[in-house]
Amino acid sequence: MKSKLENNAVLELLKAKFGERIKSSEEPFGLLTIEVTSESVHDVISWLKTEPSLAISFLTNLGAVHYPNDKGREIAMVYHLHSLTNNFRIRLKAYVSIENPEIGTITDIHAGANWMERETYDFYGVIFTGHPNLTRILNEDSMDYFPMRKEYHLEDATREDKDDRFFGR
């Protein structure tokens, strides 16, 4: 099914509405990827959903990536959105620093973001302000670190039954 919207047209609309808050854009593999400031994520997603010509109302995915070497922009929040009526996909990125990894929640716009944000908190420690129940979801509640961050190992550090020399570590 052919897409009814063009990347350039949507980018122009976004720039006209949000101006400076759209920091950059690119199109890896044909998917429009825009970087926005972390404060405007909620407004952009809400506008994309309600704007009648775009109707980007389906949240496909929400996740985070950890770049430990980019000082001040360590954690990238990535949102994949989809317009079912226009068959148009878009990716939003917002960067937060690791000392203060806070970003606004989007559970009031998309109810499905609830568990996805909890998972991101569980793995990376991103605090979603305004989330109704930001607790760990997949790991144990007693876990005191955020395992997907790059500085932590895959294996449990306290295991004693496997010798790391034989496991190629």
Added chain:
Amino acid sequence: MGKIENLQVINGEGYQLSTLDKVVAAARKNSVWPLPFATSCCGIEYMATMGSNYDLARFGMERMSFSPRQADLLIVAGTISKKLAPILKQVYEQMAEPKWVLSVGACASSGGIFDTYSVLQGIDRVIPVDVYVPGCPPRPEQIIDGIMKIHEMVQHEPLRRRYSDEYKAILNKYDIEGNEE
């Protein structure tokens, strides 16, 4: 008449009990009621073993008891994570003696390919295991082989084994409270 000389003292169970042993063992072996603790992919292979191609019902195991109180054999099939380990231990403790444990699959036996922070590296860290079936997932024929070995253990188990000191030592190692006499 007079005194009987060269009286031989035989320690042990004696004739009555040894035949009773065999009868009880045969009864137990042919009607093991399993508790399928199926978590992931090995659970689907276990369901295939239960199906009509690799029938488990011919061994008398068709009555899947999901209540621990009425089960004999705890079949742990699938990955056990650290979050689930206390629950597994609780289910094992709720089972009544005599009970056996069959660990199906690589993940239950040793953590499998998931050498990660959240997976328990083998259920024998929390409960005593009788038979391990390796594989990822093991074919139904392998699972049946494991069950045959359990049957062998059931057949040759002495009636008083569960009250012996050796068994109590095993339970103490896992911090499980045994049954009192």
Added chain:
Amino acid sequence: MSQIDQHTGKESAGIVSNDTIDGEIATLNLGPTHPATHGIFQNILQVDGEKILSSEQTVGYIHRAFEKLAERRPYNQVTPITDRLNYCSSPINNMGWEMTVEKLIGAEIPKRVDYMRVIIMELARIADHLVCNSVIGVDTGALTGFTYVFQEREKIYELYEEVCGSRLTTNIGRIGGFERDFSPEFYKKLDNFLKTFPKVFNEFDSLLSRNRIFMDRTIGAGPISAERALEYSFTGPNLRAAGVDYDVRVMNPYSSYEDFDFIIPVGTQGDTYDRFQVRQEEIRQSLRIIEQALKNMPEGSYKADVPDFYLPPKEDVYNNMEALIYHFKIVMGETPVPVGEVYHCVEGGNGELGFYLISDGGRTPYRLQFRRPCFIYYQAYPEMITGSNISDAVLTMSSMNVIAGELDA
């Protein structure tokens, strides 16, 4: 005492506040190890008699850290992990991953590979839906369908074994196609399957579809409207049962799906009966697709030309220096991968299975995130069961086809 609703943060409102049957609200624990949950998830229910007032979920009991594991493994070693996501239809996961990597490296895939992939993926979809539907039958008390259906699944397992050697966690295919062409034995077994399966499937259908008891149990159990389903980012048969005809195979076709002629079944109410019927119809449509693929199979190669990822044939490895070097690099995981980020999605057994891959040129992915449909739509479960009976809650859970491997990753 009432629960805090995990979605709104407020105290959940009881349906029956002052007219409770015996003046008391009971807390019931459904799980984590419960025969009806088909997986390990826990629901703590607040019930008044048999009516459910609210529920609180705990998941994560089989969290195996796939995403962290994938950052440690080279690209061709990630395929066995993707197997274990939705293990009832693992070929679909494998091929989704292979297509993601092919998209990243820009490989051109021959048509024949596409058609071969379609056959395997549709077989996997049939296997997945068969499990789900027979388990809905088991939860209503009809165990016969389960034994019929698992016999047919054994035939599908035999087809997988012809191609890749394994039954359940298949690790099927390679990045760039398949390791060998389909053998004549495979075609014979597939023909046999296509001849015998529809008859057995119709028998299974006649057991349940128009069965008075089954219909009474399942119609109206666990409904969800299309608007709420879209807000919760539902995809797959659960969304189609609610009335939205979103199918990734039609919306963003991959692997030559645009060449095939099939319909997308949709339901009206989004209840258990609709989900059951949508899956039954999808099985029939999958059979149609397999027949079309078999009839129109194009000539060509069973693999693409990607020497960096596809192992060269053994004769070349022993005789040719270049092939030896490629073999060594692929097996040790030192192949050069372009830098980039790609998102690719396929229609899995439960909906849109997405792979978000970021590569930084290293031998392993920098970040691989799985968009798992089960995880996303299971959040709506409390909303679907509030106000219904416990028996309806059990049926709703099994009709949603929640696979624990995909839920927790």
